[in-house]
Amino acid sequence: MPRINSSAELDALRQEILSQRDPDQPCLTLCSGSACHATGCGKVAAAIEEEMESQGVADDVHFRRTGCHGFCEQGPIVVIYPEGICYLKVKPEDIAEIISETIKEKKIIERLLYVDPNSGENTTLEEDIPFYKNQERLVLGFNLKIDPKSLEDYLAVGGYQALVKTLFEMTPEQVVGEVKDANLRGRGGAGFPSGVKWDFARKAPGDKKYVVVNCDEGDPGAYMDRSLMEGNPYGVLEGLMIGAYAIGSNEGYVYVRQEYPLAVDNLEIAIKKAEDYGLLGQDILGSGFDFTVKVHRGAGAFICGEETSLLKSLEGLPGEPNARPPFPATKGLWGKPTNINNVETWSNIPLIISKGADFFNSIGTEKSKGTKIFSLVGKVNNTGLVEVPMGATLRDIIYKIGGGVPGEKKFKAVQTGGPSGGCIPENLLDTKVDFDELTQAGAMMGSGGMIVMDEDTCLVDLARYFLAFLSDESCGKCNPCREGIRQMLKILTNITKGLGTESDLELLLELAETTKGASLCALGKTAPNPVLSTLRYFKDEYEAHIKEQRCPALSCKALIAFYIEPDKCKACGACFKQCPAEAIEGGKKRIHVIDQDKCTRCGSCVDACPKAFGAVKVMSGEPVPVAIAEEARNLG
Amino acid sequence: MDIGTVDQIIDKHHGEASSLIQVLLEIQRQNKWLPKTVLTRVSEKLDVPMSQIQHITTFYKTFSLVPKGRHEVHVCMGTACHVRGAERILDTVEEVTGVKSGETDPDLNFSVETVNCLGCCALGPVIVVDGEYHGNVEPAETVEVLKNCDCSCE
Numbered sequence: 001m002p003r004i005n006s007s008a009e010l011d012a013l014r015q016e017i018l019s020q021r022d023p024d025q026p027c028l029t030l031c032s033g034s035a036c037h038a039t040g041c042g043k044v045a046a047a048i049e050e051e052m053e054s055q056g057v058a059d060d061v062h063f064r065r066t067g068c069h070g071f072c073e074q075g076p077i078v079v080i081y082p083e084g085i086c087y088l089k090v091k092p093e094d095i096a097e098i099i100s101e102t103i104k105e106k107k108i109i110e111r112l113l114y115v116d117p118n119s120g121e122n123t124t125l126e127e128d129i130p131f132y133k134n135q136e137r138l139v140l141g142f143n144l145k146i147d148p149k150s151l152e153d154y155l156a157v158g159g160y161q162a163l164v165k166t167l168f169e170m171t172p173e174q175v176v177g178e179v180k181d182a183n184l185r186g187r188g189g190a191g192f193p194s195g196v197k198w199d200f201a202r203k204a205p206g207d208k209k210y211v212v213v214n215c216d217e218g219d220p221g222a223y224m225d226r227s228l229m230e231g232n233p234y235g236v237l238e239g240l241m242i243g244a245y246a247i248g249s250n251e252g253y254v255y256v257r258q259e260y261p262l263a264v265d266n267l268e269i270a271i272k273k274a275e276d277y278g279l280l281g282q283d284i285l286g287s288g289f290d291f292t293v294k295v296h297r298g299a300g301a302f303i304c305g306e307e308t309s310l311l312k313s314l315e316g317l318p319g320e321p322n323a324r325p326p327f328p329a330t331k332g333l334w335g336k337p338t339n340i341n342n343v344e345t346w347s348n349i350p351l352i353i354s355k356g357a358d359f360f361n362s363i364g365t366e367k368s369k370g371t372k373i374f375s376l377v378g379k380v381n382n383t384g385l386v387e388v389p390m391g392a393t394l395r396d397i398i399y400k401i402g403g404g405v406p407g408e409k410k411f412k413a414v415q416t417g418g419p420s421g422g423c424i425p426e427n428l429l430d431t432k433v434d435f436d437e438l439t440q441a442g443a444m445m446g447s448g449g450m451i452v453m454d455e456d457t458c459l460v461d462l463a464r465y466f467l468a469f470l471s472d473e474s475c476g477k478c479n480p481c482r483e484g485i486r487q488m489l490k491i492l493t494n495i496t497k498g499l500g501t502e503s504d505l506e507l508l509l510e511l512a513e514t515t516k517g518a519s520l521c522a523l524g525k526t527a528p529n530p531v532l533s534t535l536r537y538f539k540d541e542y543e544a545h546i547k548e549q550r551c552p553a554l555s556c557k558a559l560i561a562f563y564i565e566p567d568k569c570k571a572c573g574a575c576f577k578q579c580p581a582e583a584i585e586g587g588k589k590r591i592h593v594i595d596q597d598k599c600t601r602c603g604s605c606v607d608a609c610p611k612a613f614g615a616v617k618v619m620s621g622e623p624v625p626v627a628i629a630e631e632a633r634n635l636g
Numbered sequence: 637m638d639i640g641t642v643d644q645i646i647d648k649h650h651g652e653a654s655s656l657i658q659v660l661l662e663i664q665r666q667n668k669w670l671p672k673t674v675l676t677r678v679s680e681k682l683d684v685p686m687s688q689i690q691h692i693t694t695f696y697k698t699f700s701l702v703p704k705g706r707h708e709v710h711v712c713m714g715t716a717c718h719v720r721g722a723e724r725i726l727d728t729v730e731e732v733t734g735v736k737s738g739e740t741d742p743d744l745n746f747s748v749e750t751v752n753c754l755g756c757c758a759l760g761p762v763i764v765v766d767g768e769y770h771g772n773v774e775p776a777e778t779v780e781v782l783k784n785c786d787c788s789c790e
Binding site: 034035037038039072073217218219220221222223226258259260296297298299300301302313314315316317318319375377378379383384415418449451453457462465466469472473475557578580581600602603604607608 | 653654655656657658660661688691692695696697698699713714715716717718719720721723724727728731732751752753754755756757758759760762769770771772774775776779
């Protein structure tokens with residue numbers, strides 16, 4: 001491919017690409033993000049290519065494998081344009097019909113449409129599905145439109161216009177000013193104003209400066225950065241280049257989690273293509289601006305999401321944090337001024353430069369501007385990635401977009417902000433999601449994980465879970481974090497085992513305060529949050545565990561038991577077959593009995609028992625009835 | 637892994653000490669674990685002391701200093717998987733394979749690892765067996781997946 005030497009040549013290429021594309025030509029897109037790979041999009045793609053060939057439409061229909069659409073539980077997702085017909089959970093054997101019926105005959109295949117779990121109604125078009133309809137996808141939207149392996153696709157949707165504007169119409173000061181005026185706050189967790197951070201790095205003395213993309217998305221339950229990096233790596237790179245120009249850097253690094261292989265692949269392809277076109281390298285577009293970028297894979301350490309640790313890791317050292325100041329803006333990678341932002345923050349930059357700070361300011365709340373992507377997961381009907389303006393309420397996100405809690409279960413809490421965040425109860429569901437309101441509610445924005453929990457989730461166990469995670473991931477450098485978390489975890493583990501004492505809660509609070517106040521980096525400083533927020537809103541659950549040895553959610557293994565109610569058991573044998581511990585004694589026409597000593601409390605029997613019988617009872621805080629007498633076990 | 641391959645990997649990264657983690661990642665990917673002879677070679681070529689290599693290989697979770705089993709099972713313990721029953725899945729995996737998380741059996745059949753998040757949160761609970769993802773799994777299905785995998789290797 002020819003190297004592009006000026007903005008005029010870039011424009012000409014864009015026009016050429018657009019002129020070859022007919023917006024009315026049928027285009028079949030297949031979501032090919034990590035989650036869809038897990039549900040089998042590879043086989044679906046092969047089937048599409050084969051059927052297009054055999055049904056003779058290969059020349060008339062365009063086939064595009066896009067990035068993540070965000071509606072991950074429904075994958076693999078096929079969308080047919082120009083109409084926007086959306087088929088979900090598509091299997092290879094559906095493809096022949098999709099091509100012969102929908103592509104050729106314009107007929108809809110009802111069984112592949114979205115069915116509303118509450119009303120039972122079908123929706124044909126992607127844009128009408130409530131999950132998408134109630135979102136504002138300013139950043140994530142490109143994922144649906146482009147093939148991440150095609151730089152041409154990115155140009156076709158207006159890519160690199162912001163870079164051209166930056167390089168030819170703006171001074172570095174103006175770029176920083178625009179980002180400052182837009183009031184963009186870092187999407188990685190802390191919400192620090194990005195423009196201010198850029199300004200520090202720009203003004204820091206030194207010839208050599210670095211820019212870094214933080215794609216070490218370690219918060220369990222959050223995956224928007226993976227999705228952006230996999231689906232639109234060009235957008236991230238464009239943002240990074242604009243930032244590099246603004247602070248005066250010619251070298252960038254992208255730090256990607258080792259658990260995200262597809263993101264690394266797509267990013268490396270994007271870098272190669274951009275280099276071939278001359279959109280990375282020396283004298284970009286003839287502007288005199290040089291910029292190169294390298295990919296660095298993480299090796300599995302949560303702490304490396306913290307910026308000083310990440311920089312250590314980039315230098316090939318163990319990722320242990322440093323006390324700040326000095327901040328990376330003055331003394332970062334190899335001691336040089338360095339600006340780090342996370343993937344979503346960088347992805348917002350082209351938008352701000354193209355549309356202006358005023359546009360960006362028109363979205364959101366007073367102190368949090370623009371949109372935010374959340375990963376809405378857990379016990380919610382529509383799980384996936386959700387982009388909404390700052391200030392949307394939790395209720396709107398969980399119910400309007402997420403379709404509420406599945407089944408007959410009751411909503412209990414939503415956890416935001418990952419291991420540093422907190423749990424928000426039902427009476428605070430009208431909280432607006434922005435940086436400040438969430439913090440006030442005892443949680444935090446974090447990187448945007450939003451985990452919905454129903455009555456089956458034990459919040460004491462959840463707090464224990466987060467502390468177990470943090471105890472495992474604490475780098476061990478400073479004492480308050482290493483020991484504080486370990487001691488809190490010990491207490492919480494005891495409580496979930498029914499071994500807690502009444503003085504434990506006071507001790508927990510004391511440890512939490514010390515860990516929060518004395519830890520070196522954000523990992524330790526925020527580690528007590530899951531404990532503090534659950535204690536604040538769900539103290540009764542702690543007390544039930546401690547005083548009654550009862551787990552109200554029927555989840556803590558040490559405090560529950562499974563029991564087959566003799567009058568409900570029909571001796572169908574379903575539970576007997578499923579029990580992995582061989583703890584169920586059954587037999588033909590004999591009421592089944594669980595051997596409490598062998599039972600591992602996995603709950604397979606509850607899942608296996610037909611709903612109509614409902615014979616397996618989960619108990620907590622009360623003794624298990626004595627097993628039914630042998631002679632009474634025969635059924636008719 | 638022979639020393640020639642190790643040298644090739646190191647040369648690809650221009651023999652720079654700062655590329656230590658990337659070099660080790662590449663060796664780990666190809667060889668599935670890091671034998672001492674290999675680490676000694678890396679230490680010599682990159683001029684990094686063994687103590688630092690030991691620090692790196694024990695600090696980052698990806699690296700293994702012991703051989704791995706023929707089948708690698710990863711159980712995602714992310715929050716979304718946790719609230720949907722990942723603990724039950726891990727118990728089942730440990731029960732069926734007889735291997736505790738973080739360990740490998742003496743016959744090198746199975747290695748069981750937990751991961752903190754695979755980023756497939758909408759599909760939780762998720763397990764990855766020999767690189768293949770299984771989403772929305774229940775204990776019974778987990779048993780099936782593992783049994784199938786056990787049969788295919790015999």
